[in-house]
Amino acid sequence: MAEKNRAVAYEGPGKVEVIDIDYPTFELKDGPGVNPANVGRKVPHGAIVKTVATNICGSDQHMVRGRTTAPQNLVLGHEITGEVVEVGPDVEFVKVGDLVSVPFNIACGRCKNCKERKTGICLNVNPDRPGSAYGYVDMGGWVGGQANYVLVPYADFNALVFPDKDRAMEKILDLAMLSDIFPTGFHGVVTAGVGVGSTVYVAGAGPVGLAAATGALLLGAAAVIVGDMNADRLAQARSFGCETVDLTKGGPIEQIEQILGVPEVDCGVDAVGFEAKGHGAGASEAPATVLNDLMDLTAAGGALGIPGLYVTGDPGGIDEAAKKGSLSLSLGTGWAKSLSFTTGQCPVMKYNYGLMQAILHDRVHIAKNVGATTIGLDDAPRGYAEFDSGAAQKFVLDANGYLGTKAA
Incomplete structure (x- = not known):
C-alpha cells in the first residue's frame, strides 16, 4: 500500500x-x-x-x-x-x-x-x-x-x-x-573569478548571497563585502567574517571605497535577480540596478557571476519590457571594461x-x-x-x- x-x-x-x-x-x-x-x-x-x-x-x-x-x-x-x-x-x-x-x-x-x-x-x-x-x-x-x-x-x-x-x-x-544554494553561491564566485587574495562584492544577503560569500572565503578571498537593505541579513554576513554595505544609505561604490580604499573590487556577484531595488531607504523596484552597479564597481578585466534569477515572464514587472525580462543595462560599460558575464542555472x-x-x-x-x-x-x-x-x-x-x- x-x-x-x-x-x-x-x-x-x-x-x-x-x-x-x-x-x-x-x-x-x-x-x-x-x-x-x-x-x-x-x-x-x-x-x-x-x-x-x-x-x-x-x-x-x-x-x-x-x-x-x-x-x-x-x-x-x-x-x-x-x-x-x-x-x-x-x-x-x-x-x-x-x-x-x-x-x-x-x-x-x-x-x-x-x-x-x-x-x-x-x-x-x-x-x-x-x-x-x-x-x-x-x-x-x-x-x-x-x-x-x-x-x-x-x-x-x-x-x-x-x-x-x-x-x-x-x-x-x-x-x-x-x-x-551552496553550489549556486559557489558557482557565482567561481565564475566571478574569485581566488586567493581577491576582493569580492556580493549583491544580496539572502541565503544564496550568504552562500556565495561563504564560497568566496573558502576560495581564499581577502575581502568579501556583502550589500543589502536588510539589517538582520547584513548582521548574518558579518557573523562569519564579511564586510557589509547598507544600501538604504545609498549606492555601494562609496561604501566599498571606505572599506578598501578604492572604489572597485576584483570580482562581482549578483545574488539578487530580477526583483532588485534601487538605492536608499524606501527605494522602489528597479530590476537592472544590481547588474549596472556591478559593471560600475568591478575592475576592468574582471568578471560577474550572476546566480540571481532572471525570468522571461514576470506578470508583476514594473513595465512591459521588464515583464519579458528586458532590462535597461549599461552594456557599454561592461564592454568598455572588458567584463565577462556568466548567467543561468548552476x-x-x-x-x-x-x-x-x-x-x-x-x-x-x-x-x-x-x-x-x-x-x-x-x-x-x-x-x-x-x-x-x-x-x-x-x-x-x-x-x-x-x-x-x-x-x-
Whole structure:
C-alpha cells in the first residue's frame, strides 16, 4: 500500500498550502505545470526518495509572490535531501537505504550538455527549453520535493550518495545546502573569478548571497563585502567574517571605497535577480540596478557571476519590457571594461561532491552561515511568510521527522 504523501503547493499570489498528493510512481503523470509532451513519460531509471530535508528557496518565493506564470496547485520544492526507499528497474548503483543529495537541476546524463558537465541545461528533460528543475514553473512539470516523498529521475546520474549515513546525519543541515544554494553561491564566485587574495562584492544577503560569500572565503578571498537593505541579513554576513554595505544609505561604490580604499573590487556577484531595488531607504523596484552597479564597481578585466534569477515572464514587472525580462543595462560599460558575464542555472554536479567533502571535513559550516532553521511541513506557510518578510533564516522543512522537529 502506497504511503500517504503531503506537499506544499502554490495556491495563488502570497498563498501556499499543504495538500494531499499522489505517492510517486515511475511515470510522470498529468498535473499542474506538467508539459503535455512529458505526460506518461516512463521513469524506470528513477528512485523514490523519502525527504529528510527539503528547503524553502528564494526562487520558490518569486513564484509565491506571483512574479512568474506558475499555475495554481503547483507542488513546490527543488532543494531535496532524502533516503531512497524504492528504485526503478533500470537503476543499477543507487540502493534502497542510501542517503542522498538531489541536485535541483534534473539532468539525463546522456545528452551533449550533460556530458560536458552543463547539467543546468540538459537537453532531454524539458520539452520547452534546455534545463529543468523540480517543482518549478516552465521546467517540464517534474513534481516538487517539499513533500514526504518525491520521484528523482535518472537516479544513478543525479543522486549524490553520502558515503557514511551516520556521519552525514551528524552534519545533515550543512549537507542539505548541497542541493542548490551552496553550489549556486559557489558557482557565482567561481565564475566571478574569485581566488586567493581577491576582493569580492556580493549583491544580496539572502541565503544564496550568504552562500556565495561563504564560497568566496573558502576560495581564499581577502575581502568579501556583502550589500543589502536588510539589517538582520547584513548582521548574518558579518557573523562569519564579511564586510557589509547598507544600501538604504545609498549606492555601494562609496561604501566599498571606505572599506578598501578604492572604489572597485576584483570580482562581482549578483545574488539578487530580477526583483532588485534601487538605492536608499524606501527605494522602489528597479530590476537592472544590481547588474549596472556591478559593471560600475568591478575592475576592468574582471568578471560577474550572476546566480540571481532572471525570468522571461514576470506578470508583476514594473513595465512591459521588464515583464519579458528586458532590462535597461549599461552594456557599454561592461564592454568598455572588458567584463565577462556568466548567467543561468548552476550546474550543481560540477561542485556538490567537492563541497560535500569540505563539509564532512569541517572546512565550512554553511548551515550556520545561512541561518538554517528547521520547521515542520505544516509550518511551511509560516516559513514562506517569514522569509518573504526578510527573516535572516534559511527554512528547512522536516517533512518526515528525521530532524527531530516538533509538530506545530
